[in-house]
Amino acid sequence: MQAKRAATITAAFLSLACLISYLISPAWAWNPTEMQDLPETDNSTDYDVSGANGRFDIYTAGGTNGLQVGEDGDSIAFLIKLANSSEPGNRFSIQNLATGDQYEVDFTIGNYTFAILFRAIIIRFFIITIRIGTCSLYYKLASGGSWSSAEYYLRVGLTSGTTYTSANGNIGFALTNATSTSPGSVKFIIKKQRLYDLGARGNLVSDIYALATANGNGQPYTGTPNDRCPSTGGATWTLQGDIPDLPMGILILALPLIAIYIYISKHMRMIHGSKIAH
Amino acid sequence: MGQKSRISARKLTALLFIIIAALLALMILSLYRQLSQSTEVRSVEAGLIEAEGSPTIYFNLKNIGANTANYTYRVICNLTAEPTLDEGIILNVPPGGIFYYTIALTSPEQGTLEVTLEVYKDEETVSQNLLFRQKWIIKG
Numbered sequence: 001m002q003a004k005r006a007a008t009i010t011a012a013f014l015s016l017a018c019l020i021s022y023l024i025s026p027a028w029a030w031n032p033t034e035m036q037d038l039p040e041t042d043n044s045t046d047y048d049v050s051g052a053n054g055r056f057d058i059y060t061a062g063g064t065n066g067l068q069v070g071e072d073g074d075s076i077a078f079l080i081k082l083a084n085s086s087e088p089g090n091r092f093s094i095q096n097l098a099t100g101d102q103y104e105v106d107f108t109i110g111n112y113t114f115a116i117l118f119r120a121i122i123i124r125f126f127i128i129t130i131r132i133g134t135c136s137l138y139y140k141l142a143s144g145g146s147w148s149s150a151e152y153y154l155r156v157g158l159t160s161g162t163t164y165t166s167a168n169g170n171i172g173f174a175l176t177n178a179t180s181t182s183p184g185s186v187k188f189i190i191k192k193q194r195l196y197d198l199g200a201r202g203n204l205v206s207d208i209y210a211l212a213t214a215n216g217n218g219q220p221y222t223g224t225p226n227d228r229c230p231s232t233g234g235a236t237w238t239l240q241g242d243i244p245d246l247p248m249g250i251l252i253l254a255l256p257l258i259a260i261y262i263y264i265s266k267h268m269r270m271i272h273g274s275k276i277a278h
Numbered sequence: 279m280g281q282k283s284r285i286s287a288r289k290l291t292a293l294l295f296i297i298i299a300a301l302l303a304l305m306i307l308s309l310y311r312q313l314s315q316s317t318e319v320r321s322v323e324a325g326l327i328e329a330e331g332s333p334t335i336y337f338n339l340k341n342i343g344a345n346t347a348n349y350t351y352r353v354i355c356n357l358t359a360e361p362t363l364d365e366g367i368i369l370n371v372p373p374g375g376i377f378y379y380t381i382a383l384t385s386p387e388q389g390t391l392e393v394t395l396e397v398y399k400d401e402e403t404v405s406q407n408l409l410f411r412q413k414w415i416i417k418g
Contacts, residue, residue, distance in 0.1 A: 123358065123359070123360075125358070125359045130358075138369075146369065146370050147369055147370065148346075148369055148370040148371060148372065148375070149367075149368045149369045149370070149371065149377050150377060150378070151377070151378045151379075152366070152368075152377070152378070152379045152380070153379075153380045153381075153382075154364055154380070154381045154382065155382045156381075156382060156383050156384050157332075157384050164382070166336075166378065166380040167327060167334055167336035167378075167380040168336070168338075168378050168380070170378060218366065219369075257298070257301065260294055260297075260298065263294075264291065264294055
């Protein structure tokens with residue numbers, strides 16, 4: 001009896017703790033750091049429009065996968081590799097960015113297609129150059145329709161290797177300069193919960209492709225495409241956790257409540273049973 | 279012995295019902311909070327986060343209308359060559375949908391930075407479409 005009572009009280013307190021933790025948003029690791037190559041992205045179409053330089057060149061040399069993906073409990077990440085070059089002016093770097101340079105990843109989860117993109121804005125004022133980066137998230141029905149704006153983040157001042165996060169933490173980006181020997185990159189981070197709120201369901205990410213374009217206006221698939229990876233179609237990636245992970249708070253809360261209900265039902269039967277016996 | 283057992287069982291049952299009632303009350307409170315958030319009448323909520331060296335202004339725009347809508351925003355700054363630091367169109371926000379905007383600036387080395395945010399319904403920045411206007415003064 002004592003043991004049952006202790007177990008019941010423990011279950012009740014666990015339920016309370018679960019409910020409280022559900023009401024308070026959990027803090028997860030936000031930036032997936034373990035990135036892995038995305039299969040099927042070992043080729044790209046180098047349009048090289050108007051002799052545009054190598055800062056748009058998605059790196060797929062020698063069968064290298066040009067895209068990477070990463071995931072943690074909270075977020076997903078995409079990374080576009082950009083080719084190295086021995087010519088400093090002919091490779092991806094923050095110093096070489098021009099207004100309208102746009103790097104974009106498109107992908108589909110469930111019934112919705114998403115596009116996350118970086119666009120550069122360069123402002124020159126006498127001898128001062130201000131480098132601005134914007135990151136936008138758009139979505140639309142996979143079956144068609146128009147893009148809807150979901151998130152926009154503008155950052156004044158950019159540094160290679162720094163991860164920038166929007167005020168609500170829903171989106172972020174990081175740029176890494178290419179060097180003479182190593183590729184550069186544009187990395188995007190998106191919160192799973194935000195994707196869920198916008199209609200994403202399940203764990204299959206399909207039709208993944210990246211675009212590097214000049215003169216983009218900040219909306220998906222605008223400007224002059226210089227490179228696309230893969231060159232046709234899109235890659236597929238299966239998430240370890242759904243979008244988002246199950247609403248664990250409700251689930252964890254429900255289980256002890258069910259246990260308590262069963263226990264009470266049995267207990268009441270026992271009491272009534274003993275009354276009849278008397 | 280049997281009566282003592284019945285009394286302790288009643289106490290236990292009462293305790294369990296109190297705990298379950300408390301849980302139900304918390305769940306109802308949680309649902310009420312969610313509902314009150316979804317029916318709030320303000321469509322734009324904005325603020326300034328004074329991070330070290332990087333003041334950040336944000337706004338959350340919720341479409342509280344019955345139809346999908348476009349909006350326009352403009353960020354005006356006193357320390358740039360062009361007064362408009364950023365402007366753009368917010369496309370196809372569905373009813374109940376929320377658009378989140380963030381602008382992270384750099385603190386001025388001296389003087390003050392004045393930033394004005396304007397949000398308009400539709401795609402024209404005319405006064406009759408103005409939904410929200412706020413100015414922040416950031417000291418260097």
